[in-house]
Amino acid sequence: MRTLVVDHPLVAHKLTVLRDKNTPSPVFRQLTEELVTLLAYEATREVKTQPVEIETPVTKTVGTAFTKPTPLVVPILRAGLGMLEGMTKLVPTAEVGFLGMARDEETLDIITYAERLPEDLTGRQIFVLDPMLATGGTLREAIKFLFKRGASDVTCICLLAAPEGLAKLEEELSDANVKIVLASIDEKLNEKSYIVPGLGDAGDRLYGVAG
Numbered sequence: 001m002r003t004l005v006v007d008h009p010l011v012a013h014k015l016t017v018l019r020d021k022n023t024p025s026p027v028f029r030q031l032t033e034e035l036v037t038l039l040a041y042e043a044t045r046e047v048k049t050q051p052v053e054i055e056t057p058v059t060k061t062v063g064t065a066f067t068k069p070t071p072l073v074v075p076i077l078r079a080g081l082g083m084l085e086g087m088t089k090l091v092p093t094a095e096v097g098f099l100g101m102a103r104d105e106e107t108l109d110i111i112t113y114a115e116r117l118p119e120d121l122t123g124r125q126i127f128v129l130d131p132m133l134a135t136g137g138t139l140r141e142a143i144k145f146l147f148k149r150g151a152s153d154v155t156c157i158c159l160l161a162a163p164e165g166l167a168k169l170e171e172e173l174s175d176a177n178v179k180i181v182l183a184s185i186d187e188k189l190n191e192k193s194y195i196v197p198g199l200g201d202a203g204d205r206l207y208g209v210a211g
């Protein structure tokens with residue numbers, strides 16, 4: 001497993017506004033989208049390509065095209081859905097699958113309540129979207145799920161991670177072809193396993209308080 005923190009003033013500035021508890025939901029959504037586009041630029045650096053012949057108005061030349069099958073983007077509902085638009089803006093030909101997962105706030109167990117993914121993920125490059133990597137439980141379950149379907153190349157784009165959650169994933173996935181691309185590794189988890197300083201509950205800030 002590899003981890004990449006995108007160190008860029010645009011990312012740092014947008015993240016600061018996102019963290020602010022006074023930032024309203026519409027601005028929060030917009031900034032999430034913008035941040036994902038910036039992170040996706042780095043996260044797609046190793047996307048598989050092949051040479052392709054094209055003709056410009058002047059001459060024939062060889063350019064670059066994505067190999068088939070195209071990348072698969074998997075937002076983890078709810079909060080990951082707020083990242084989808086920012087990702088597909090950059091990779092409009094990507095296919096999109098969905099995983100619905102929620103963390104039980106008392107036990108921290110992960111409940112998978114929805115899944116809409118291809119049965120066979122062999123050979124697919126997969127980009128998982130989830131803004132928060134706290135205990136790492138959700139991403140661990142998501143990656144396990146994808147591996148069971150044959151995936152072997154997974155990049156997770158997150159906004160924030162806690163060192164505890166990253167360490168847990170690293171321990172379990174040390175040899176796996178998994179990359180985590182982030183805007184920040186924060187300080188720690190608090191007693192409720194929220195990221196500190198963090199930005200609160202990403203799903204609630206994007207979509208309001210879940211019932």
Ligand SMILES: O=P(O)(O)OC[C@H]1O[C@H](OP(=O)(O)OP(=O)(O)O)[C@H](O)[C@@H]1O
Nearest residue numbers: 078079102103133134135136137138203
């Ligand atoms: O690393 P973990 O400790 O597993 O926590 C991270 C998870 O918590 C949040 O989702 P949540 O369960 O709040 O669902 P939501 O997106 O519907 O709000 C977040 O979007 C991650 O999926």
Ligand SMILES: O=c1cc[nH]c(=O)[nH]1
Nearest residue numbers: 134194195200201202
């Ligand atoms: O800080 C956290 C931890 C888990 N989920 C969130 O949305 N925020």
Ligand SMILES: [Mg+2]
Nearest residue numbers: 201202203204
């Ligand atoms: Mg939530």
